[in-house]
Amino acid sequence: MSKSLQAIRGMNDILPEQTPLWRYFESTVARLLDNYGYKQIRMPIVEFTELFKRSIGEVTDIVEKEMYTFEDRNGDSLTLRPEGTAACVRAVLEHGLTGAGQPQKLWYIGPMFRHERPQKGRYRQFHQIGLEVFNIDGPDIDAELIVLTWRLWGLLGIRDAVKLELNSLGTSESRGRYKVALVEYLSAHLDKLDEDSQRRLKTNPLRVLDTKNADTQAVLVNAPKMADYLDDESRIHFEGLKARLDAAGIPFVINTKLVRGLDYYSKTVFEWVTDKLGAQGTVCAGGRYDGLVEQMGGKPTTGVGFAMGIERLILLLETLEQVPEEISRQVDVYLCAFGEAAELAALALSEKVRDQLPNLRLQVNAGAGSFKSQFKKADKSGALYALILGDDELAQQVIGFKPLRGQGEQQNIAFDALAAHLATCVVQG
Numbered sequence: 001m002s003k004s005l006q007a008i009r010g011m012n013d014i015l016p017e018q019t020p021l022w023r024y025f026e027s028t029v030a031r032l033l034d035n036y037g038y039k040q041i042r043m044p045i046v047e048f049t050e051l052f053k054r055s056i057g058e059v060t061d062i063v064e065k066e067m068y069t070f071e072d073r074n075g076d077s078l079t080l081r082p083e084g085t086a087a088c089v090r091a092v093l094e095h096g097l098t099g100a101g102q103p104q105k106l107w108y109i110g111p112m113f114r115h116e117r118p119q120k121g122r123y124r125q126f127h128q129i130g131l132e133v134f135n136i137d138g139p140d141i142d143a144e145l146i147v148l149t150w151r152l153w154g155l156l157g158i159r160d161a162v163k164l165e166l167n168s169l170g171t172s173e174s175r176g177r178y179k180v181a182l183v184e185y186l187s188a189h190l191d192k193l194d195e196d197s198q199r200r201l202k203t204n205p206l207r208v209l210d211t212k213n214a215d216t217q218a219v220l221v222n223a224p225k226m227a228d229y230l231d232d233e234s235r236i237h238f239e240g241l242k243a244r245l246d247a248a249g250i251p252f253v254i255n256t257k258l259v260r261g262l263d264y265y266s267k268t269v270f271e272w273v274t275d276k277l278g279a280q281g282t283v284c285a286g287g288r289y290d291g292l293v294e295q296m297g298g299k300p301t302t303g304v305g306f307a308m309g310i311e312r313l314i315l316l317l318e319t320l321e322q323v324p325e326e327i328s329r330q331v332d333v334y335l336c337a338f339g340e341a342a343e344l345a346a347l348a349l350s351e352k353v354r355d356q357l358p359n360l361r362l363q364v365n366a367g368a369g370s371f372k373s374q375f376k377k378a379d380k381s382g383a384l385y386a387l388i389l390g391d392d393e394l395a396q397q398v399i400g401f402k403p404l405r406g407q408g409e410q411q412n413i414a415f416d417a418l419a420a421h422l423a424t425c426v427v428q429g
Contacts, residue, residue, distance in 0.1 A: 010116070010124030020327045021314055026109065028155055029129055036148050038107045038131060043087040045111060049077040054296055055086035055264055066114040080113035084130040085264070085289065085305055086296075092134060093298045103135045109310075121277050121312045131286075132305035134293070139240035142268045142288060142304055143248070149272060149284055149306070150250050156313075157322040162272045162283060164250065167258040168238040169206075169266055170230045172291060178229035179205050189219045209257040225256050234267050241268055264292040268304065276319050283316060284308035332361040332426045334378035334404075338371065338390040346389050349399070349415060356419040360426060379404060384426060387418075 007013055014022060030040075049069050056062050068080040081087050088108060091097075097104050109129045116122055133141050146164065153159040169175055183205050190198060194213040201208060211217060230238070245252055258269055269287035277283075286306025293301035317323055337346035350364050363381060365374050378386040388400030388410075398412040401421065413421050 008124070010118035012123060012125070018314075020330060021317065021323055022310070024324065024327045025156070025310065025314060025317070026129075029109075029152060032148060032152055032155065033107050033131070036105075036144070038105045041088060041091060041106045041108050042110070043081075043084070043091050043108060045081055045113075046078050047081055047087055047090065049079040051086050051090055051296075052079055052082060055089065055292060056083070062114060066116055068113045068115060082114045083112055084108055084110070084128060084307060085132060085292070088130070088132045088305075089293055089296055089298075089303070092132075093293065093296060098134045098293070098298070098301050101135050103133070105131075105133050107131045121309075121315055123311060127310040128307040129310060130305060130307040132303060134301055134303050136304075137290070137302040139237050139244060139268070142237075142241045143244035145286065145304065145306055146245060146250060146270060147248050149308070150248070153272075156317060158274075158313075158316055158320055161276050161316060161320055162274050164245075164252040165255040165258055165271045165273060166238075166242070166252050167226065167255055167269050168230060168234050169226065169259065169269055169287070170234040171266055174229050174231040174234060175206075175226075175266070178224065178226050181224040181229065182206070182208075185223050186219070192216070192219050206259045209259050220257065227256060237267055264289040264295070266290050270306070272308075274316060277312060277315060282309075283312045329382045329384070330361060331363045331381040331383040333363070333385050333387060333422060334381050334383040335362065335364045335387040335389065335399075336371075336374040336378060337365060338374070338388075342389045342391060342394050343368070345394055349389070349418070353419045353422065357423055360422060385422075 033040075049067070052067065053063055062082050067082050070078060072078050088106060092104065092106075107130065109127070111125050111127050113125055115124055118124060131145060133145070150159070150164075153162055170178070183201060186193065186197075186201055186205065186208060190201075192215055193201065193208070194211065194216050197208045197211050197213065197216045208216065209220060209223075211220070242252070252270075255271075258271060259265075265287045267288040267290065270285065271282050272284040273281045274283055275281060284306055286304070288302070288304040290302045291300075292303055293299070335346050335350055337343045346364055350362055353360065353362060363383065365377060369377070375386065384403070384405050386400075386402045386404055388402060393399055393412065396412070397415050399415065399418060400410055401413045402410040
């Protein structure tokens with residue numbers, strides 16, 4: 001017998017009972033970004049592999065071990081996008097969106113792909129919402145990105161569960177000086193470093209700061225600090241960001257080991273972390289990448305952005321029981337019709353009601369069925385009310401109205417008064 005077909009490990013179906021929460025989260029973010037003046041951009045999920053090698057860095061874990069890369073029929077090396085910033089920069093350059101220094105505030109949503117070990121909150125196909133801002137170089141836009149996420153956490157009811165961590169990586173020049181000092185220090189303690197950190201010391205020494213190994217973390221306690229090597233420009237920028245966050249009343253902590261896993265960051269880096277999800281605690285992260293556009297062939301253009309993991313934030317909402325009760329109900333009213341004449345009238349009546357109440361979630365029974373079977377489907381739908389239309393009601397031009405989730409007697413409502421009655425009971429209630 002052939003093996004049953006299944007989804008690829010780490011690439012999950014999002015089932016109908018889960019999608020209302022996803023839609024709630026996505027629509028909440030979209031409304032917020034509209035209010036802040038961000039415009040949506042949509043990029044392909046497949047790009048030339050060279051794009052990610054040039055932007056992310058060839059010695060990063062993503063490029064070395066995690067990308068889904070393949071040759072197409074033309075022999076071109078293509079990659080499923082592992083993150084969104086590089087693709088967004090490519091689109092901005094290709095279409096001249098930042099020409100003549102024009103600022104752009106963009107956002108995107110979609111799946112990303114990395115061949116990681118699947119675990120709670122970490123998948124091989126995962127979904128992100130990302131923001132990218134170009135040609136605005138002051139700390140005010142860095143602050144805006146953080147402020148709007150703080151507002152989002154408030155809208156979602158999760159502010160008390162997340163913490164903001166900040167750092168500055170300085171310019172490439174100051175970071176280069178710091179790398180020299182860090183490598184010199186760590187080389188003197190090489191025997192105390194874990195194997196992965198010893199490898200990174202030769203390829204990407206800043207990533208050693210992000211180690212989870214306890215022995216290496218002990219070595220790092222006395223390691224040189226990035227703050228001591230910052231140039232004046234980066235230091236002023238960072239102080240300006242902190243002052244704005246203080247003014248907005250947003251608490252934060254400085255994490256001198258925060259470096260992020262991508263080569264293109266400079267100056268500001270930040271992460272929103274939580275201790276409610278176990279080891280996978282980062283729910284939103286980003287920073288400034290002022291040299292990336294030029295690195296990818298464009299003119300010098302400042303950039304800053306972040307990405308938030310949808311799966312982790314959905315999981316956090318569920319863990320904290322911050323799922324609004326109303327979104328789990330996908331049907332407000334279920335209309336049961338008995339007999340062909342009633343079914344025809346139900347179709348016409350339901351469309352008239354939808355004309356008057358476009359936000360009402362009204363489901364009309366399909367597939368006929370007995371009184372008992374239709375009411376069973378009405379109850380299973382989660383509807384608050386059932387509407388009943390049979391030959392007797394049709395003759396009187398009324399429809400039965402029966403509460404399903406609370407107290408109240410069944411009553412008859414005239415056809416022409418139905419929309420107004422539903423508006424009182426459902427749309428406003």
